[in-house]
Amino acid sequence: MKRFIVLAGMVTALLGTVSWAGAITYKGDLKADESVLFPEQVTPPANPPSGNRKLYFRDDGNLYQLDAAGIENPVIARGGKNALINGNFRIWQRGTSFTATGYSADRWWHEKGGGGAVTISRQSFALGQVDVPGEPEFFLRHDQTTGGSSPVPKIVQRIEDVRTFAGETITLSFWVKGTAPATDLTVFLVQVFGSGGAPSSDVAVNVGTYSFTGSWSKKTFTVAVPSISGKTIGTNDDDYLDIRVAQSAVNETFTLDIANVQVEKGSVATEFERRPLGLELSLCERYFAKTFPIATAPAQNAGVTGSLYWNGNSGVASIMWRFPVRMRASPTITLYNPSAANNNGRNIDDSTDKPLSQQHINDQVAVYAVSSASAANDNDRLSIHMTADAEL
Incomplete structure (x- = not known):
C-alpha cells in the first residue's frame, strides 16, 4: 500500500528538473489533481546529519520526523498523546x-x-x-x-x-x-x-x-x-x-x-x-469515584444531595452503587452518613441511623445491606454516600 499526498492546484517555479543533495527530484510542474507517492517505512530510516530532520510515513499510518539522535517524533499526534491524567488540574474530587x-x-x-x-x-x-x-x-x-x-x-x-x-x-x-x-x-x-x-x-x-x-x-x-x-x-x-x-x-x-x-x-x-x-x-474515575456532587468534598454530614437511597419494603434491605466506570481494581469503599458524623445510613423519615454491612464489591459495583434484620421491613427511606478508591 502506498500513502500519497494529493497536491491540489499548480506548484509554480518548478520548470525542468530541479535537484539538490538529499532532496526529491521533480520533473516539470505538478498539475492539478496529480499526486506524489510516499512509501511506508516499517522501521525508521537511517539517521539524518546533525541539524537535519527526516520526514517519513510509518506503517501505522502516521507521519514522523527523525532527528540526528535517531529519535522518532510524531508530526501529527493523535488524541491521547499525554500519558498523564488530569495534567491541567481541572478535577479535584477529594477537595481543593x-x-x-x-x-x-x-x-x-x-x-x-x-x-x-x-x-x-x-x-x-x-x-x-x-x-x-x-x-x-x-x-x-x-x-x-x-x-x-x-x-x-x-x-x-x-x-x-x-x-x-x-x-x-x-x-x-x-x-x-x-x-x-x-x-x-x-x-x-x-x-x-x-x-x-x-x-x-x-x-x-x-x-x-x-x-x-x-x-x-x-x-x-x-x-x-x-x-x-x-x-x-x-x-x-x-x-x-x-x-x-x-x-x-x-x-x-x-x-x-x-x-x-x-x-x-x-x-x-x-x-x-x-x-x-x-x-x-x-x-x-477509574481510580477514584464518589456519590457526592462533583464540587462537594467527601465528608460526613455533607448533605443528602446525590446520595444513594433504599426505599424500605418487605424484601432485603440493600443499597447498590454501580460505579461510573469500571475501576482499575476492586476498590476500597468508605461510607459517609449524609446527615451525621458517622458512617451509618440515615433514615431521612425519622432521622435515625442504621449500620450497613458490606455484601459484595468488585470493579463494577458495591452492594451494602442494613445490618439489623428487623430493619429489613422498615418502610423508610435510607440514604448513604460512598467513595471508591482504586489508586495505585
Missing part, C-alpha cells in the same frame, strides 16, 4: 486544599516530607491571561511552609502499567513559577514492578533539575526510559511508571505553582493536550 500527605488533585499524590508542613491547593488562572498558553483554568500550588526531611517533599503521578514507554524516549513538560528553594528541584522517573510473587526492584532515573522564579516558565526534559527486558512484574496488577517532581535537598521551604503537565513519546514537547472534561473525569 490539603495539608496531609496523600492524594490531592485527582491522580496527583503529594508528600509533605518528614517533619514538614505543606498546603496543597487549587488555584485559578485569571481569564485571558497569556503567561501560560491554552487558557488553562487551574494550577496546583505546593506551599512548603516547613521544610521536610526524608522522605523529601514531592508531587507524583503513577502511570498504570510499568510497560508504559519502556525502552522508548519520552518528553516531560510543564509550566512553573513560585518562590524557589535554595536548591533546585529534581525530576525523577521510577519504574515500579508491583507486588505479589517476586517482582524486580524499582528502577529510578534522575531526569534532571530545574529552578524557577516568580514568572511562569516552561520546563522540558527528554529521557530514555529503561528497557524492562529480563525484569519480573508482580502478580497483583499494581505495577506503574512513577513521574515525580521532588525537592533535591531537605529542610527547605518553597512555593511551587505548576500547570499543564504532559508526558509524551518522542524528544519534542508538543502543545498541551486538553481533553474534553467528561473524558478526563472518566479517566480519573
Whole structure:
C-alpha cells in the first residue's frame, strides 16, 4: 500500500528538473489533481546529519520526523498523546486544599516530607491571561511552609502499567513559577514492578533539575526510559511508571505553582493536550469515584444531595452503587452518613441511623445491606454516600 499526498492546484517555479543533495527530484510542474507517492517505512530510516530532520510515513499510518539522535517524533499526534491524567488540574474530587500527605488533585499524590508542613491547593488562572498558553483554568500550588526531611517533599503521578514507554524516549513538560528553594528541584522517573510473587526492584532515573522564579516558565526534559527486558512484574496488577517532581535537598521551604503537565513519546514537547472534561473525569474515575456532587468534598454530614437511597419494603434491605466506570481494581469503599458524623445510613423519615454491612464489591459495583434484620421491613427511606478508591 502506498500513502500519497494529493497536491491540489499548480506548484509554480518548478520548470525542468530541479535537484539538490538529499532532496526529491521533480520533473516539470505538478498539475492539478496529480499526486506524489510516499512509501511506508516499517522501521525508521537511517539517521539524518546533525541539524537535519527526516520526514517519513510509518506503517501505522502516521507521519514522523527523525532527528540526528535517531529519535522518532510524531508530526501529527493523535488524541491521547499525554500519558498523564488530569495534567491541567481541572478535577479535584477529594477537595481543593490539603495539608496531609496523600492524594490531592485527582491522580496527583503529594508528600509533605518528614517533619514538614505543606498546603496543597487549587488555584485559578485569571481569564485571558497569556503567561501560560491554552487558557488553562487551574494550577496546583505546593506551599512548603516547613521544610521536610526524608522522605523529601514531592508531587507524583503513577502511570498504570510499568510497560508504559519502556525502552522508548519520552518528553516531560510543564509550566512553573513560585518562590524557589535554595536548591533546585529534581525530576525523577521510577519504574515500579508491583507486588505479589517476586517482582524486580524499582528502577529510578534522575531526569534532571530545574529552578524557577516568580514568572511562569516552561520546563522540558527528554529521557530514555529503561528497557524492562529480563525484569519480573508482580502478580497483583499494581505495577506503574512513577513521574515525580521532588525537592533535591531537605529542610527547605518553597512555593511551587505548576500547570499543564504532559508526558509524551518522542524528544519534542508538543502543545498541551486538553481533553474534553467528561473524558478526563472518566479517566480519573477509574481510580477514584464518589456519590457526592462533583464540587462537594467527601465528608460526613455533607448533605443528602446525590446520595444513594433504599426505599424500605418487605424484601432485603440493600443499597447498590454501580460505579461510573469500571475501576482499575476492586476498590476500597468508605461510607459517609449524609446527615451525621458517622458512617451509618440515615433514615431521612425519622432521622435515625442504621449500620450497613458490606455484601459484595468488585470493579463494577458495591452492594451494602442494613445490618439489623428487623430493619429489613422498615418502610423508610435510607440514604448513604460512598467513595471508591482504586489508586495505585
